[in-house]
Amino acid sequence: MDEEKANLIAYVKSGKNRLKVLEIIKKHKKLVFASDIADEVGIRVNHMGTLLRELAxxxxxxxxxxxxxxxxxxxxxxxxxxxxxYFKE
Structure with missing residues (x-):
């Protein structure tokens, strides 16, 4: 495993909602608005916007x-x- 991948795994694992957001977006299999993801996760849209920007x-x-x-x-x-x-293995 290379260092970049290890750092990304640590980044996702260290955040409360990062893994959940990735799972939700993958589940939709299409383009998703921040507000739709925020509703599913149960956090405010402004917090979701920050999280999505960081993930991007x-x-x-x-x-x-x-x-x-x-x-x-x-x-x-x-x-x-x-x-x-990695988290599904």
Whole structure:
């Protein structure tokens, strides 16, 4: 296992909702709004926005409409799927 992957696993594991968010987005198999994810996780949308932005910056999520500041859509990236699979083993 390389250092980047180990660091991402530690990052996901150290956050209360990070793994749950990745699982929810993967389950949807389509683009998802932050508000939809926040409803499923049970946290406020402003907190979810911060969490999603961090996950995207780490390369675990894709944001195909970054210019839309109000209604961002997210999907899990290949790197995110790889990290999520680590927790399923």
């Amino acid at each position: 910056e780490k390369g675990l999520l894709n944001n195909p409409n970054p210019s839309n500041k109000r209604q961002k859509l997210y999907q899990i990236s290949e790197k995110g799927k790889e990290i999520l699979n």
